[in-house]
Amino acid sequence: MNVFQIALLVAIATTVAASVVLGRRGSLPRGIAAILVAGCSLGAVFVIEPDWATGVARLLGIGRGTDLVLYLLVLATSWGFLSMYMRLRAVRRDMTVLVRRMALDDADRDQRPGNTQRIDPV
């Protein structure tokens, strides 16, 4: 096992540990924690036994193990970006609702006298 493999395994182990702890605490949704742990475990297997990736790739008709890993990486990052984007959108929308609500509440509180209307508006 070379230095790179060891460094990668340490990084993967850290991510797994963090996912488990955050998942238990509830700071990370359980489903996402499980996906992270599963993905990292698969990564660890491929780091330790690179030939297995090639084996799985052949089974799937992809050919090279590196291609298989690349495809998985593209899928994972796309999913990650998309879910972050959707989350951000939801947060932005909630923020707009809050800011608008606050503005209306403040307006009611600061209601100034005056502006009495003589005319019946239609």
Added chain:
Amino acid sequence: MESLTALHDLTDEQILAGTWVVVPVFNECTAVESVLRELGRTFPNVVAVDDGSSDGSWGVLQAHATHALRHAVNRGQGAALQTGTDFALAKGAHRIAHFDADGQHRVADLVRMACAVARGECDIALGDRFGGGTRIPAVRAALIRLAAFMHRLTSGIALNDVHNGLRVLSAEAARRCELRSDRMAHASELIDLIARSGMRVGQFPTTIDYTEYSLAKGQRAAASARILVHYAVGRVFR
């Protein structure tokens, strides 16, 4: 029949009093004061919504608007319009008008549009800069035409000018067209909502005053280009 006759007998004063003008403001402290003064001379109810400005606009609004509302942080023009609309409807507005804060619109145009909605000629009056005597920068005109064409394809609504900030909506129309998109895409969103609302739309020639200020402020042609992008993105992720 009687109510119809009554509608035609409305005095201009009644119409102006029932039309609440919503002015969304974001960092417009140099222009907004004269806009508010001029609107205030004609319309008794002007709701200025400061959309989280950082340039002292808020002080100007407090001093010169009949009603001044403030977003704690910037949420976009669509959000500001909706806040002002909610406020005005809660106060019993009969019509909601949209008026830009940079001085590009004319109060006389707004009065004509408010009268048309009040007299039942249409439920929603939209400003049309191509019908007035406006000299429109060529790039901007092309972009607006393109946006109008896209709306025609997707919403089936045929409008000349889809990004004119001057509008008047009846209270019912304003309730049906609730803006949800926060950034620049609100103009497109509103057109879609109008198309779906089934309300009667009228287009009114209006003059846009492209002052040095409004042009300088704006990279507005760039803004229109951005609107097109937002429009496309909005279709995918709405």
